[in-house]
Amino acid sequence: MSITQETLHLIVNPVSGHGKGAEFADQTIVPILKHLAIPHLIYTTTSPGDAGNIGNKILSSQTEEGGTLNVGIVGGDGTFHEFMEGEGVSDGQVRWNVILFPLGTANALYSSLFPPSSTSSSLQSYKSLIDSLPPLPHSEGTLYNLLSLFSFLTKTTPVYLPITQTTLSSPTGAVEQLRSHVVLSTALHAAILEDSERLRESHQGTERFKIAAQQNASKLFYASVTLQSQSSVEVEQWDPRKGDWVLPYSIKNTSQQSQTEFTIEGPFSYFLTTSTVDRLEPQFVISPLTSLNQYENQGYLYITIIRPLRDRFISQAEPEERKDKLTKRAFEVVGQAYSNGNHVNLTLSQEDELNSFELENKGKGEPVVEVFRCDSFEWIPSNDKGKVEGLESGNERLVCADGALHTIPQGGLAKVKVEDKKHGKGFYVFASVDPHHRGK
Numbered sequence: 001m002s003i004t005q006e007t008l009h010l011i012v013n014p015v016s017g018h019g020k021g022a023e024f025a026d027q028t029i030v031p032i033l034k035h036l037a038i039p040h041l042i043y044t045t046t047s048p049g050d051a052g053n054i055g056n057k058i059l060s061s062q063t064e065e066g067g068t069l070n071v072g073i074v075g076g077d078g079t080f081h082e083f084m085e086g087e088g089v090s091d092g093q094v095r096w097n098v099i100l101f102p103l104g105t106a107n108a109l110y111s112s113l114f115p116p117s118s119t120s121s122s123l124q125s126y127k128s129l130i131d132s133l134p135p136l137p138h139s140e141g142t143l144y145n146l147l148s149l150f151s152f153l154t155k156t157t158p159v160y161l162p163i164t165q166t167t168l169s170s171p172t173g174a175v176e177q178l179r180s181h182v183v184l185s186t187a188l189h190a191a192i193l194e195d196s197e198r199l200r201e202s203h204q205g206t207e208r209f210k211i212a213a214q215q216n217a218s219k220l221f222y223a224s225v226t227l228q229s230q231s232s233v234e235v236e237q238w239d240p241r242k243g244d245w246v247l248p249y250s251i252k253n254t255s256q257q258s259q260t261e262f263t264i265e266g267p268f269s270y271f272l273t274t275s276t277v278d279r280l281e282p283q284f285v286i287s288p289l290t291s292l293n294q295y296e297n298q299g300y301l302y303i304t305i306i307r308p309l310r311d312r313f314i315s316q317a318e319p320e321e322r323k324d325k326l327t328k329r330a331f332e333v334v335g336q337a338y339s340n341g342n343h344v345n346l347t348l349s350q351e352d353e354l355n356s357f358e359l360e361n362k363g364k365g366e367p368v369v370e371v372f373r374c375d376s377f378e379w380i381p382s383n384d385k386g387k388v389e390g391l392e393s394g395n396e397r398l399v400c401a402d403g404a405l406h407t408i409p410q411g412g413l414a415k416v417k418v419e420d421k422k423h424g425k426g427f428y429v430f431a432s433v434d435p436h437h438r439g440k
């Protein structure tokens with residue numbers, strides 16, 4: 001078959017998720033493409049990293065220099081990540097129009113673009129298209145997996161996917177460049193990932209994540225963070241009481257701030273940033289304000305922070321009680337991400353005669369979770385760790401980029417930014433008409 005601009009290149013990972021990618025491509029996707037006479041080619045990944053090689057191959061097959069390539073990813077977030085890491089795939093020469101098929105495990109990007117709660121209404125809007133297709137296994141699960149394809153078939157404008165770029169530096173210069181399309185984290189999130197890998201052999205299933213969370217929830221991570229704005233976007237903080245983005249208001253322990261640079265002193269418990277997703281799993285909405293419809297600018301980094309010493313439940317506790325109290329609080333707060341991201345609405349109690357320090361929902365106090373957006377920041381691990389009696393410190397040099405762990409060199413830092421948007425080039429994904437845009 002000759003390759004044209006219309007050819008849909010399907011990259012199929014046969015082992016992701018429950019290993020059903022190849023079957024799904026054969027039995028569900030291909031019959032639809034054939035029925036609609038859409039030219040397509042199928043590439044099956046044969047090893048870790050192969051999606052990137054396939055991306056290169058597709059790139060070198062393009063007929064028009066600097067054109068648009070249509071690619072379908074049948075797999076999970078890891079498959080997309082490896083595709084994106086292919087030599088040349090990310091360097092902005094072409095525009096990739098991406099159709100996602102969520103055949104992975106977490107499917108963070110897909111479930112952010114198509115929140116499971118809106119499946120029925122999305123399917124309703126594609127009813128006439130679905131009725132025109134060959135007989136499919138019309139279960140809601142199958143149809144849910146086809147929503148990005150339906151978006152492509154109905155010629156919906158795909159949304160730009162801002163990629164996060166991270167540079168790890170030592171005191172003498174840059175040592176490692178990372179690209180992530182889902183998440184970049186440090187502190188608790190990275191520590192859980194590291195420990196859960198260690199526990200993989202001894203503990204099956206999701207049990208190891210729970211154990212790793214228990215092991216790290218009471219740790220403090222010492223660093224300072226400088227939030228910056230390098231392009232036209234401003235550094236802003238979400239105020240759940242106003243339901244709006246405002247100038248940063250909860251950073252108090254720092255000296256002079258300019259409008260374009262704000263320094264946040266740790267210690268931190270939780271620190272996670274994303275430019276694309278509102279959730280890491282279908283129900284774990286950790287960054288509910290993430291919005292993808294940035295028509296004007298290149299996108300934001302949305303940053304979710306917990307600094308436990310802002311919370312008097314922790315800071316005023318007796319040293320011997322602090323560990324248990326911080327663990328309890330961390331689970332209480334982060335657990336609210338499962339309630340449609342309600343953790344960002346929790347506020348610290350202001351006056352508390354009983355000293356119970358219960359959290360309130362959109363109360364008068366400051367939010368316990370600080371949410372910022374900007375276009376770049378630096379995470380600078382502190383060498384001179386302050387000590388808080390009763391609380392251990394974790395490895396503040398550990399960084400997680402889309403699930404892979406990296407270490408900032410001693411004395412170094414991580415510089416994180418949204419990749420520059422090259423006009424009309426880069427990654428565009430077929431999403432629902434209005435993907436998560438709650439945060440305006």
Ligand SMILES: Nc1ncnc2c1ncn2[C@@H]1O[C@H](COP(=O)(O)OP(=O)(O)OP(=O)(O)O)[C@@H](O)[C@H]1O
Pocket residue numbers: 013014015016017018045046047048049050075076077078079080082103104105106107108
């Ligand atoms: N033929 C293959 N054999 C073994 N591993 C493969 C093969 N093809 C791809 N892989 C590896 O499979 C891994 C898992 O894929 P992926 O991350 O898409 O699925 P997942 O982990 O189930 O889902 P998610 O990332 O959404 O949680 C990839 O990171 C890739 O390295």
